[in-house]
Amino acid sequence: MASLPTSCPSCGDQLLAKRLACPGCGTEVEGCYALPGLASLKAEDQRFIVQFVESSGSLKEMARLLGVSYPTVRNRLDEIIARVVRARALQEDDDERDSQ
């Protein structure tokens, strides 16, 4: 299955989901749905978060799994946290603009 595009190839803005489909019965739902914050991250960051959860949030275990040192994993997590915070701030700005 193709990977989910999250930003507009033309202007770079965050994309919204307009149509969702059930692969089982074919039902389709149309609307205007914001993607969850985690979906705005790069695929490799999402993989990292899944591994982090699978390791019960242990950075030591992550370091062992990835074959890197603890500070390397810690720094990677800090980068992702910064991206999530930035994405959330942008989302909140958008929501505020929409409400005005």
Added chain:
Amino acid sequence: MSATASDVAGSAARRSVSHLLFRPFACIAGGRSLLVGLAAIMLAGFLGSLSHTHFDGAIDMHTGRPAATSVFLSEGLVNWLAMSVALFLLGKLVSRADFRALDLFGTQAMARWPTVLAALAALAPPYRRLVSSITTQALQTGGFAAERADVVLGGLPMLVALLTIVWMVALMYHSYSLCCNIRGARAGLSFVAALVAAEIVSKIVIVRVLLG
């Protein structure tokens, strides 16, 4: 022109070699690096005692003055502690990251491993003869006479020793940047400040306490 598979493999191998030489802490940190580093510091001190080579300052290396083996072993520990404490304090001040002291102290110890190579280079007889000529004759008479072969063959280990010290400083910086998660001018300036502070403190402790 597209790169062939062997070009790609070659460039990856070169990258991994340079990673291993200059950025080893991406893979090793914490307790493991501390053990490796302390072993390297002790080995460099012991090898230094054989050629009377002192690591008498955070980034210093001088050959000639005889002393007890314990002095040579302690010098490395003083240098490591002075540098690690200085970087830890500045890291806490400058970095926004919550870093572990064990990683910084461990990788700083391991960053000193090139001193083993410097101590080995100082064991070369032409190096010792050249240093002896310089320290005994030049300081007393203002000039020195040495065999041309000793100047050439002794100069080579001297160059190796100098390069290993530069390499050690590069490793120290990488350790600091990685463990405290800081980059750019902030990392560079705070590292230089820590290096100067550690050099002063270690020099005072070694000269006044260990050699005094």
